């Protein structure tokens with residue numbers, strides 16, 4: 001493609017080399033939802049209860065299995081037990097009961113029970129997370145977490161309905177998102193984030209057509225970037241008898257489900273701290289799930305690409321303070337044995353919340369490295385610390401006194417005076433409030449100094465494979481993806497000059513972000 005500019009490209013008229021799958025690429029999220037009908041012939045995935053409390057039954061707890069001499073298929077498990085996971089009929093049956101998989105789960109052949117010595121410190125050591133995994137599930141963090149939050153912010157979560165100017169969802173007006181969080185200053189980041197995303201999920205149902213959003217193009221651009229990153233870096237399981245599994249940490253409303261179909265995963269696991277988002281993600285998945293999930297190699301080739309041909313499960317939880325088994329096992333007993341290690345961990349637009357404290361980052365990295373198989377990938381998007389540094393060094397503030405940079409679409413307001421050379425020490429807890437019109441309303445985030453993050457990743461056996469800012473990703477990859485991406489998505493990135501990509505205020509707003517990929521070391 002010759003006429004690509006920074007953040008833009010022209011759409012070729014046709015591409016004869018497009019294969020069937022590419023041509024039939026799924027409808028946009030909106031189309032997909034419109035076309036879909038609930039699948040009444042399949043056993044339902046375990047439903048998240050209406051109040052989102054977790055239905056924990058002792059009879060399904062992993063503790064009950066302790067005499068089974070069950071084996072371990074992931075680094076989360078007890079290394080002394082060697083029986084293959086597929087022999088654990090009891091656990092497998094229990095897992096099937098929840099409808100998340102309809103066939104027995106085969107054990108991975110990778111020697112995950114013999115972790116590379118180099119990584120033993122985080123696989124079994126200092127964080128002692130295996131001990132945590134064996135804790136009785138009746139006292140899970142998820143459970144405690146839900147009880148705790150029952151006392152918090154009920155008003156904040158409900159408030160948005162009353163604040164909406166548009167009462168009639170069929171109105172032509174578009175109501176731009178605004179959150180209403182009381183006493184924000186006195187609240188911790190989790191409370192603010194949860195309330196914010198709960199409100200956003202609720203309001204989005206009443207805002208009007210998303211094509212009218214002031215950031216419609218920007219959203220399409222960001223979605224295109226995620227298609228590209230996942231498309232290039234999700235590595236299918238090398239064992240044809242194993243499902244390809246993606247763990248979507250901080251999954252939000254399930255906005256990346258389409259992308260998971262795009263990369264043909266077999267199983268999706270989504271976790272988010274916002275219960276409203278998880279409910280929405282679950283309902284989106286249920287509406288669009290294929291009638292029959294392909295089980296054989298041949299049927300996988302014939303996927304109905306307008307629907308989700310993968311199994312999925314969703315859970316509410318704090319990915320930065322709890323271990324993955326603590327979050328998942330109470331809802332899906334046996335899931336760790338059955339589906340872990342996974343092939344990909346996706347972490348989109350969320351890690352900046354973890355950089356509040358070093359402990360949170362360590363918990364997150366423990367979760368990631370323990371979840372991934374060797375050769376599996378961590379794929380993420382975060383604000384660029386280089387971009388932030390440039391703004392500081394060049395004093396490119398729109399409000400010097402309030403330490404604020406940005407434009408009419410987005411803004412960053414530092415909590416304290418940033419260091420004049422733009423290098424934050426210590427690297428954690430360097431807060432700023434972020435706003436993005438119609439999406440994020442003055443929510444605290446934390447600078448992610450990328451080199452610090454990269455160094456920590458190496459300690460956890462994750463090596464950097466790719467890092468680029470969004471504009472460069474788009475420019476370099478979009479020629480390959482024009483024919484693959486949905487037409488509406490592409491058209492939704494059309495610029496005023498007829499080319500495709502970001503321009504003006506949007507271009508600076510998307511330029512704030514980078515995409516990265518790490519690979520888990522080992523054999």
Ligand SMILES: C[S@@+](CC[C@H](N)C(=O)[O-])C[C@H]1O[C@@H](n2cnc3c(N)ncnc32)[C@H](O)[C@@H]1O
Pocket residue numbers: 193194197249250251252253255256271272273274277317318319320321347348349350353
């Ligand atoms: C900007 S949204 C991104 C959602 C989704 N990944 C996407 O790309 O569309 C950030 C998400 O991170 C979630 N989040 C923030 N802190 C979290 C935590 N500690 N544990 C789990 N989810 C968290 C929020 O609830 C929100 O859904």
